[in-house]
Amino acid sequence: MQLKKLNLSQVLAVATSSLLAGTSQTVLAVDNNNDWQVDSSVLFYSETDRVSVVEPVVSARKKIGDDEYLKFKLVADALTGASPNGAIKTSSAQTFTTPSGSSTYTTAANTAPLDPSFHDTRGALSAEWEKPLNERLKGVFSANYSQEFDYSSLGLGANFSWDVNQRNTTLTAGVGYSLDQVKPVGGMPTGLTAMPTTTSVSKSKLGDTDDKTIASLLLGVTQVIGPKHLLQLNYTYSNEDGYLTDPYKILSVLDNSGNLRGTNPYLYEKRPTTRTRHALYLKDVKQFGADVLQFSYRYAWDDWGILSHTLDLRYRYELNAKNYLEPHLRYYLQDKADFYYYNLVDGSIPQFASADYRLGDLSTKTIGLKYGYVFAENHEFGIRTELIQQQAEGSAQFPDTDAVLVQLNYSFTF
Amino acid sequence: MKPIILCMGLISVSLILGGCSSVGVKAWERGHLAEKKMQLEPYPLDSFLDDHIYFSKEGSSGGRGAGGGGCGCN
Structure with missing residues (x-):
């Protein structure tokens, strides 16, 4: 056994070059005497008339020493359907070129333009090494790699948690770094230049590939309030640098009469090359009888x-010792980015512009229900379904997005 | 400054709602806290998939971890 442990440690020493983004964790994590814990899940996600996703995930965690674990996670992602291209609907049919430039598609009059060629497959693998550094300090070192046909990402991270105050308080600090490469179909269009409307014209390109880096930091504190009550507060910071534009999104340009301008009616979007994000996250976990309420609020x-x-609220209602139901409500409200425009106007083209609705004034409402069944010691099955509705807020005009998801879970230890 | 004030306010409210006269527990009072359902992320794959969905559908992300990226979906 000792030999086996040493080998794993050697492997880990090499793999430590490999870290990733740790999540703020408390030292209260559940332990058991089994060597392996396996969590598996498959997600089915479908938007009305738009994108559908199937995403299986498997995670396996192996105990390799006293409070020392090695964990691997494998994710696959298959995505098909149509995605908004950023142009506005008009009273006449509109024709666009696909990202490759080799074909066109036409959107009917008074219909929101969707690019029907949208599809993606993605595979991701992550590894995580959790190791006690002393009696009160724990380190989690991790790495992940993901690959899509037009995007790849390599991430490293380290997360440390330190128990103080008779283990009633856990201080957490984490760092992460990710190096991503973008390789869009048809190359990267020059921002705010015209999208060709026929295949006989080529778009202006910046190149075929570009990079993006993301450096992130987490500082957190978790406090035990009482025997059935926990509170967590996190601050996260991230700095993105590089190609942050969506190479497939465009904007419509209207003339002074409110009609699409006659020449070059569509421009490729252009975003800044840096972005700094901040978030404050508060989570409260409290038990009422056998039931558990989880509440969180994030300000970003x-x-x-x-x-x-x-705002996120989950209430785990114990039907009996083996069955539970968990209703879920989530509400998200966002103010738009400074360079978000529903459309542009001829003669006043800004330095940066995007019509991606995800950067607009929007809200997301989620309602869901999960059912869980613990059918043997350390064996658990779960199924949840959620309805998600996104809609424009304020003066934004993009159409609603409705989605439904179903997720199946199965976990066991051995 | 405003978000810090907001967060401190939220912590205060939470503490008050918790009805706590003293914060923290002794070692022998940790039975409930050790249960899976009382963990901050009792079902990590649910949280992972939620983060992936909302990362690709909304403008904001972060809060739970120091991650980010790993996906060309946004």
Whole structure:
């Protein structure tokens, strides 16, 4: 056994070059005497008339020493459907070129333009090494890699948690760094240049690939309030640098009469090359009898001008010792980015512009229900379904997005 | 400054709602806190998938971890 442990440690020493973004954790984590814990899940996500996603995930955690663990997670992602291209609907049909430039698609009159060629597959692998550094200090070192046909990402991270105050308080600090590469289909269009409307014209390009880096920091404190009550407060910061534009999104340009201008009616979007984000996150976990209430609030802001509030509420209602139901409500409200425009106007093209609705004034409402069944010691099944509705707020005009998700979980130890 | 004030206010409210006269527990009072359902992230895959969905559908992200990126979806 000792030999086996040493080998794993050697492997880990190499893999430590490998860290990733740790999550703020409390030292209260559940332990058990089994060597392996496996969590598996499959997500089905579908938007009305738009994108559908199937995403299986498997996570395996192996105990390799006293309070020392090695964890691997494998994720696959298959995405198909149509995605808004950023142009506005008009009273006549509109024709656009696909990102490759080799074909066109036409949107009917009075219909929101969707790019039907949108599809993606993604695979991701992450590894995590959790090691006690002394009696009160724990380190989690991690790495992840993901690959899409037009995007790849390598992330490293380290997360430390320190128990103080008779283990009633846990202080957490984490750092993460990610190096991403963008390789869009058809190359990266030059920002705010015209999207061709026929295949005989080529778009102006910046190049075929570009990079983006993300450095992030977490500072957190978790406090035991009472025998059935926990409170967590986190601050997170991230700095993104590089190609942050969506190479597939465009904006419509209207003339002074409010009609699409005659020449070059669509421009590729252009975003700044840096972004600094901040978030304050508060979570409260409290037990009432056998039931558990989880409440969280997040206040997030960034230097693109986006400011958001997120409220999340889950109540785990124990039907009996083996069955539980957990209703879930979530509400998200966002102010738009400074460079978000529903459309542009001829003669006043700004330095940066995007019509991506995800940067606009919007709200998201989620309602869901989960059912869980613990059918043997350390074996648990769960199923949840959620309805998600996104809609424009304020003067924003983009159409609503409705989505439904179903997720199946199965966890066991051995 | 405003968010810090907001957060301190929220902590105060939470403490008051908790009805706590003293904060913290002794070692023998940790039975409930050790239960899976009382963990901050009792079902990490649920949290992971939620983060992935909302990261790709909304302008803000972060709060739970020092991660970010890893996906060309936003």
